[in-house]
Amino acid sequence: MSNWLLPENLADILPAEARRIEEMRRRLLDLFRTYGFELVAPPLVEYLSSLLPESAMVSDLNLRTCKLVDQLSGRTLGVRADMTPQVARIDAHLLNREGVARLCYCGSVLHARPRGLLSDREQLQIGAEIYGHEGVEADIEIIQLALESIEHAGVTGAMLDLNHPGVFHAIVQADPALVPLSDEAGNLLAAKDAAGLKELAARSGISATSLDALLALTGLYGQSEVLLRARDTLPDVPGMRAALDELEVLIQALPAYEFTIDLADMGSSFGYHSGATFSIYAQGWHDALVKGGRYDGLGAAYGRSRPATGFSFDLRKLSSGLASAARTRAIRAPWGRDPELVRIVRELRRAGEVVIQVLPGQSHSLDEFDVDREIQHRDGAWQVLPLA
Template sequence: MPISETWLLPDGVADVLPEQAQVIETLRRDALDFLASRGYQLVYTPFIEYIESLSSLSESNQDLDLATFKVIDQLSGRLLGVRADMTPQVARIDAHVHPVVGVARYCYAGTVLHTKPQGFNTTRAPLQLGAELFGSDSIDADVEMIDVMLNLLKTTQNHEGIHLDLGHVGLFRSLVKHAKLSKATERQLSDLYQRKALPELAEFTASLKFGQDFYVLGRYASDLDTLEAKLSGEVFENHQFKQAFDALKATKAEIQARWPDLDIGIDVVELRSYHYHTGLMYAVYAPNRAAPLAQGGRYDGIGEHFGRARPATGFSCDLYALKTSQLEPVSVVVAPKGTQTDLVKAIEQTRALGFSVVQLLGNDDPQSIPHATHQLVQQAGEWVVTHI
């Protein structure tokens, strides 16, 4: 490879330069401090581990399996996976490494790696931050998680004009089971719902058992009152369907009570990763952004792969996507070379005030620090900070 190409990075991978890195690191610290204040304990997980551990999700989520880089461990000869999502790792911790009796709350922040960019995301190495709650199947847990997610975005100043989308995979899943549809038919319906193809949906559902209900589910997916009026009585007699419908309705009411000015939308046929999710799903969108700022949902039984099936709900986001466009200027003070006591003390005091202080080296002058904004100079026997 020519030397002119050795500095090039793969597509979807980028360096983070000092100004951006400072903003992102501040976001990370603020976010983790906020989650800690809500009782979420920080965990670190390995960047790579045996693929069997990561497969707790990939068995039910083919998209995640395809997103996972796989390599051979030269020590054991076994297949390793580079984490594409940290949720299965936290589930492993909850199941075996740190098995808490009762409710457990965890948070994390770390880089994950994808074989291809996911959705509208252009990076293959997001800085994933998230929170997980294990051990409660109550709707209160989902409400808490959504509230935490919204407050986190507020903490990171990503809350202006946001929109919350709510859904529940239980509606579609229970109706499919009630109608005894084949897997192939289920996949076709899911595709039609995802594409919002109403004319095709009307034609496709015409010959299905409960076909009118499947059409109504797609046609009025964003209006719970209309759904309740137009779906057949037999559908609502199904316990699983009714339970999912009531949970979705109650969640919307709870969140609206806590966030009265929040724009909340409903989409009962938003079926992203519905083989993975088991209940409520939620995502937050910002104006003029196609991809969600943060998203999550319920995934009960995720720990079954590790021998401890527990109710679970959680969300995650990419800190790179949360970073604000405006960079806060950093004040950098240039101090002269020297080890005299008064100068060393002045440098320490300046740093204690929140300044970044760089001391000159050798024969350098202040111009050798191009990002400097101030300098430490001696005036009338006292060291003072002045603008450059």
């Protein structure tokens, strides 16, 4: 095997694309700051028991977390696959504030296995979280910021999709035979695989009522009338009415937004969400661009349960669906130590211009820059002149 080959679903990012991603990161963190979000930077690796709260140990998050042994302590470490639990730990254990905390972050995460055929295992995750407020106002702010973030990055025609994992969980908890199969059922439901759900019921003893409810969920998508159909179709089991009521409150609080509801969309989280969730889709991306929602109580694993809501997305994925990165105008300059040449180059760079000095005897191949001017010595002085 050639030593330049990378593992599957991992990729290098080349100059122009890397620059665009970095500029988007800066712009978005500046946008979050205008909303009052404070930046935190948790470590890439933690003890597995800290990185994966007990509620997440059997979830999809656990399966996507790479594990290794710490040679100093002998304990198992995890390379983070999601930064939200880390930020919940910081809020609960380190900041320990009484009121609302708005925290944002950006960093690399690594998945042990990709989410899909077209998914990368390494992502540059950026997100924002609000802790300490259980009202719908925090959810509205998070959704507004998520939509403004992707618009800020140049995405147009975004579509907002709502769901509530409590609907599915209510069906699962009402049927003991379905509880150990919840992950498999959730995956089939997300794919709207009615035949797969029927086969699962046939071999596992799931009740007819549960199967009917799961099959009904595969068709419960559309506009706000979905909630009316859900109340008529789904069984009135514990937790069902509360979940649908929470969705209705959120929808009524967002009259200016266009959205859809998909009660079969189980792909919105790593399993820790407790309330209304949302996904943002846009043309040019094969699946959800942004995922978020409410996850009250995640901080309990770190000693302090707090209401929480937030969102995150992958900057690398966002950039991959945009038009090719624009090249930056640049100025070519000869190599030399002439004081006047050095002064001009320094002043141009301080003014924000890109000045590329050509090293002696070398040519330059540039992906990121469009060299349209040159510093030349003409009429006894150094001048910036346009190139033909």
